[in-house]
Amino acid sequence: YRVGDQNAIEVADIVKAYIEETRPYIPEGVSLNYWRDRSVVVKKRLNTLLSSAWQGGLLIFLLLALFLRFSVAIWVCIGIPVSFMGALAVMPAFGVTINIISLFAFILVLGVVVDDAIVTGENIYTRMRRGGDPVTAAIAGTHEVLTPVTFGILTTVAAFIPLFLVEGFRGKLFAQIPAIVIPVLLFSLVESKLILPAHLRHVDISKPDNLLVRLQQKIAIGLELSVIRIYQPVLGWILRNRYLGLAVFIGVSLIVFALVLGGKVNYIFFPRVQSEVARAVLIMPPGTPYETTHGHIERIAAAARALKTKYREPGQHGSVIKDIMATSGSTGGDGAGVSYVGRVMFEIVSPED
Numbered sequence: 001y002r003v004g005d006q007n008a009i010e011v012a013d014i015v016k017a018y019i020e021e022t023r024p025y026i027p028e029g030v031s032l033n034y035w036r037d038r039s040v041v042v043k044k045r046l047n048t049l050l051s052s053a054w055q056g057g058l059l060i061f062l063l064l065a066l067f068l069r070f071s072v073a074i075w076v077c078i079g080i081p082v083s084f085m086g087a088l089a090v091m092p093a094f095g096v097t098i099n100i101i102s103l104f105a106f107i108l109v110l111g112v113v114v115d116d117a118i119v120t121g122e123n124i125y126t127r128m129r130r131g132g133d134p135v136t137a138a139i140a141g142t143h144e145v146l147t148p149v150t151f152g153i154l155t156t157v158a159a160f161i162p163l164f165l166v167e168g169f170r171g172k173l174f175a176q177i178p179a180i181v182i183p184v185l186l187f188s189l190v191e192s193k194l195i196l197p198a199h200l201r202h203v204d205i206s207k208p209d210n211l212l213v214r215l216q217q218k219i220a221i222g223l224e225l226s227v228i229r230i231y232q233p234v235l236g237w238i239l240r241n242r243y244l245g246l247a248v249f250i251g252v253s254l255i256v257f258a259l260v261l262g263g264k265v266n267y268i269f270f271p272r273v274q275s276e277v278a279r280a281v282l283i284m285p286p287g288t289p290y291e292t293t294h295g296h297i298e299r300i301a302a303a304a305r306a307l308k309t310k311y312r313e314p315g316q317h318g319s320v321i322k323d324i325m326a327t328s329g330s331t332g333g334d335g336a337g338v339s340y341v342g343r344v345m346f347e348i349v350s351p352e353d
Contacts, residue, residue: 005097012039035323036277036347045103052107053080060114064121066219072125075199079117079191080110086187087180094179101173105180112156113184116149117192124200138201142193153189157182274351280304280344288340294328297342301326304346323347 002008012034019032026032057077064073084106096102124141128134160178165171238245259265280300284293301324308321328342 008042009039012037033323035325040350042100042103045100045107046098049103049107049110052110056080056110060118064118066216067122067223069125069203071203072121072200075196075203076114076117076121079114079188079196082191082195083113083184083188086191087183090183091179096176096179099176101176102180105177106184108177109181109184113188116153116188117196119145119149120192120196121200124197125203128200128203134201134203138197142197146193149192150189153185157185276350277345277347282342282344284340286340290329290339293340293342297326297328297344300344304344308346321346321348 002011015034019034022032057080061073061077064076087106091097091102120142123145124138127137127141130137160181163174163178166174260267282293282296282300284296304321304324304326308319308324311320312318324344324346326342326344329337329339330341330343
């Protein structure tokens with residue numbers, strides 16, 4: 001277990017290094033190994049964050065590069081690491097560390113953080129295509145979408161503020177989510193309104209004649225035609241028949257709420273997640289001798305060892321069950337030194353493996 005500001009991953013690595021160093025000195029017939037390395041969970045969350053970041057960033061870049069200029073796409077994507085670094089800088093002020101909950105918050109906000117930059121960058125690029133001074137186009141393009149984009153960010157911020165108000169132990173956990181999401185969104189707002197326009201005013205929008213530019217123009221023209229031929233007529237019809245459109249919207253909303261309230265769409269606040277540990281806790285009548293309890297624990301442990309032999313990993317020499325631990329006279333919690341309690345646990349390979 002880590003203490004204070006120690007790093008869980010470093011602590012686990014030190015333990016593993018100690019085991020390797022002491023193995024040559026252990027007597028014959030005795031083995032030393034580690035049990036339930038929970039730092040693996042933190043590493044997996046970090047890997048999920050990094051893979052989501054580069055995959056999401058790559059998809060955003062490809063889409064922007066198809067519809068906008070290559071340089072515009074680059075400057076928009078740069079807003080992601082800038083916003084994340086801003087949140088990392090203020091994490092100590094909120095008392096938040098890099099842990100499973102805070103990493104989840106980073107993953108959660110990853111898909112939202114570039115929305116304002118995309119809207120602002122696209123609008124500036126559109127104005128620059130119409131001609132005129134790049135500085136004027138950057139200022140006017142930013143100012144034109146300033147209000148809706150700002151309120152779009154602030155409404156998202158407001159949606160996360162109530163997580164600060166949750167009481168009790170869970171409140172401390174939930175508070176780490178808005179402590180990450182809100183700074184990322186605010187730094188993204190500053191970046192998209194001040195830094196991004198300053199860079200885009202230097203972008204050269206003159207298009208050389210090459211295969212990539214011609215492909216980009218065809219895709220952009222196709223999008224504009226779909227807007228003109230499909231979206232614009234539908235929007236016009238809804239505006240002309242606004243009461244009917246409102247009634248359809250309310251009717252669909254009622255159907256959706258009915259599906260949830262009627263149980264057709266289930267709702268689970270804390271879903272069950274596959275565990276990597278199975279436990280069997282034995283509680284005998286108070287006063288049961290230790291020898292009797294130990295005998296039953298040995299029977300349960302023998303069943304666990306039989307399972308370890310039975311379920312082997314396909315194509316490998318190891319078993320799905322990695323380790324087994326049996327204790328008599330203790331449950332690993334408040335039952336230490338009690339003769340009538342015991343526990344058998346076994347650890348399995350992770351669900352994704």
